[in-house]
Amino acid sequence: MQAAVWYGPGRENFRWEQVNLPDLNPGEVLIKVQKCFFSAMHVRAVLVGHPKHQPPEIFGRMLAGDVVAVGADVTSIKAGMRVTINPERPCGECFYCQLREWGHCLNPTTLASGGMAEYVSVPATLVDGILELPPEIAYEEGAYAETLACILQAMDLSNIAASDCVVIVGDGSVGLTFVQLARLQNAAKIIFAGKHDDSLQQGLALGAFRTVNVKHESLRDVVMQETHGYGADVVIEAVGSSETYEQSMTLLRCGGTAVGFGGTPPGTKFTGDPNLIHYRSLKIYGSYRYNPDHFRRALDLICTKQIDLGPIITHYVPFSKLTTDAVDISQQPDCRALVIDFAQEL
Numbered sequence: 202m203q204a205a206v207w208y209g210p211g212r213e214n215f216r217w218e219q220v221n222l223p224d225l226n227p228g229e230v231l232i233k234v235q236k237c238f239f240s241a242m243h244v245r246a247v248l249v250g251h252p253k254h255q256p257p258e259i260f261g262r263m264l265a266g267d268v269v270a271v272g273a274d275v276t277s278i279k280a281g282m283r284v285t286i287n288p289e290r291p292c293g294e295c296f297y298c299q300l301r302e303w304g305h306c307l308n309p310t311t312l313a314s315g316g317m318a319e320y321v322s323v324p325a326t327l328v329d330g331i332l333e334l335p336p337e338i339a340y341e342e343g344a345y346a347e348t349l350a351c352i353l354q355a356m357d358l359s360n361i362a363a364s365d366c367v368v369i370v371g372d373g374s375v376g377l378t379f380v381q382l383a384r385l386q387n388a389a390k391i392i393f394a395g396k397h398d399d400s401l402q403q404g405l406a407l408g409a410f411r412t413v414n415v416k417h418e419s420l421r422d423v424v425m426q427e428t429h430g431y432g433a434d435v436v437i438e439a440v441g442s443s444e445t446y447e448q449s450m451t452l453l454r455c456g457g458t459a460v461g462f463g464g465t466p467p468g469t470k471f472t473g474d475p476n477l478i479h480y481r482s483l484k485i486y487g488s489y490r491y492n493p494d495h496f497r498r499a500l501d502l503i504c505t506k507q508i509d510l511g512p513i514i515t516h517y518v519p520f521s522k523l524t525t526d527a528v529d530i531s532q533q534p535d536c537r538a539l540v541i542d543f544a545q546e547l
């Protein structure tokens with residue numbers, strides 16, 4: 202089968218290869234990929250590498266497709282089902298699983314090979330994570346469940362109450378998803394901040410109370426105006442920069458909660474004022490990955506149409522153009538989420 206293989210940093214090292222179709226062993230499931238996301242993580246890996254990935258690798262955890270074959274002993278999944286898959290399962294036994302810190306499991310089962318290939322083999326221990334898509338749900342909507350699961354974990358940490366003023370910093374696909382989830386939590390005021398007017402406008406339509414284009418307006422001034430000078434109850438950082446992490450702490454009321462969702466390269470530094478953390482009793486969390494329950498909840502939100510993915514999934518790239526075009530399309534200012542489309546030529 203045809204696969205896009207990542208051989209390390211540098212565009213020339215993201216290239217096509219013919220690889221063997223995965224064997225189908227007892228208990229396993231073979232999926233023909235229909236849609237797979239090309240995310241910011243992939244852009245970073247192709248351009249400069251990624252500390253959590255070692256080449257060679259076939260990327261693509263956020264995928265959906267058709268079951269084409271099931272191994273002996275598989276009874277819950279049938280050929281022909283339209284599915285997405287939770288691509289990771291914590292071991293349940295290691296130091297971190299015992300602490301219920303599932304995202305930090307030391308021995309997770311993951312897909313050996315991802316969705317930037319025509320077929321994906323699902324190991325037996327992940328088959329429980331294969332979930333069927335209703336006919337009215339598009340493959341790419343189902344494939345968004347993995348990202349949404351990560352966002353749901355951050356939402357749990359943020360503990361938003363109905364009376365809360367919530368600030369969401371970052372107007373990409375993730376920020377637009379946070380806006381919708383904060384609205385579902387009935388947050389009283391959602392202040393949505395970023396640098397892209399079209400995205401901010403979408404945020405308003407999806408439930409934001411106020412938008413702030415930080416190129417033209419002071420986010421802190423707006424937050425203080427909207428909270429009678431107290432500060433926000435919750436700030437969610439969905440950018441992944443020193444500046445926004447630092448700023449998050451300055452936007453909170455006493456006892457407020459900041460959740461760091463945006464990833465940064467190792468060694469990134471920011472200047473924080475410990476005086477704020479101590480004397481204002483701030484609660485500061487980081488959120489990474491998710492647990493199996495978050496994945497099921499995420500797909501349920503998608504299948505019940507409680508999350509509108511229309512404004513989030515903006516661009517598609519044909520599978521045949523993946524290695525040449527995906528990075529450039531991802532970097533276009535109006536690209537919020539890019540989907541690899543296998544149907545366009547296979």
Ligand SMILES: [Zn+2]
Nearest residue numbers: 292295298306
């Ligand atoms: Zn574990």
